[in-house]
Amino acid sequence: xxxxxxxxxxxxxxxxxxxxxxxxxxxxxxxxxxxxxxxxxxxxxxxxxxxxxxxxxxxxxxxxxxxxxxxxxxxxxxxxxxxxxxxxxxxxxxxxxxxxxxxxxxxxxxxxxxxxxxxxxxxxxxxxxxxxxxxxxxxxxxxxxxxxxxxxxxxxxxx
Numbered sequence: 001x002x003x004x005x006x007x008x009x010x011x012x013x014x015x016x017x018x019x020x021x022x023x024x025x026x027x028x029x030x031x032x033x034x035x036x037x038x039x040x041x042x043x044x045x046x047x048x049x050x051x052x053x054x055x056x057x058x059x060x061x062x063x064x065x066x067x068x069x070x071x072x073x074x075x076x077x078x079x080x081x082x083x084x085x086x087x088x089x090x091x092x093x094x095x096x097x098x099x100x101x102x103x104x105x106x107x108x109x110x111x112x113x114x115x116x117x118x119x120x121x122x123x124x125x126x127x128x129x130x131x132x133x134x135x136x137x138x139x140x141x142x143x144x145x146x147x148x149x150x151x152x153x154x155x156x157x158x159x
Contacts, residue, residue: 032076033108036094037063037118039081058144059115066115070122075104077118116147123153 039059045052063079070077082089097104112118119126129149148155 033110034075034104035070035077035110035112035118035121037067037077037079037115038111038113039063039079039115040083040088041113042081043083062144063115063118066118066122066126070125075107077122116144116152119148119155120153123155126153126155128156128158 042056042059045056047053060081063081067077067079078090078094080088080090080094083091094104096102098107099105110121112121129145149157
């Protein structure tokens with residue numbers, strides 16, 4: 001139960017922070033490289049891998065929230081995760097928009113495979129982290145809370 005609550009706290013760490021971010025996107029976001037956050041490794045997590053599922057839930061929710069915050073002023077972050085039995089859906093759209101004539105054609109790209117690294121990169125755009133249950137410290141070693149609040153960019157916690 002404690003791990004489930006820790007996971008919920010960590011995953012929602014940045015969810016409400018979107019409301020508290022500054023509008024610090026540069027006017028010319030096209031000059032900045034696009035971060036390609038490759039989370040495709042989470043596709044291999046099996047439903048019976050409880051810890052893996054919790055880490056995946058944390059990472060995907062945090063990444064999606066960060067993407068919303070970062071992309072307010074223009075396309076700066078892309079997440080690769082969604083695939084089905086027919087195709088890698090996110091990769092399809094990425095390739096299409098990067099092709100000649102696409103709106104991301106010619107943009108520099110920075111590859112990343114870790115949500116915490118993505119948060120580090122854009123920490124200046126996020127004003128803090130929100131923990132919705134102050135009774136849960138969620139400080140297990142290696143959790144997103146540990147990596148983003150206690151270490152890393154040391155985001156502020158707002159209760």
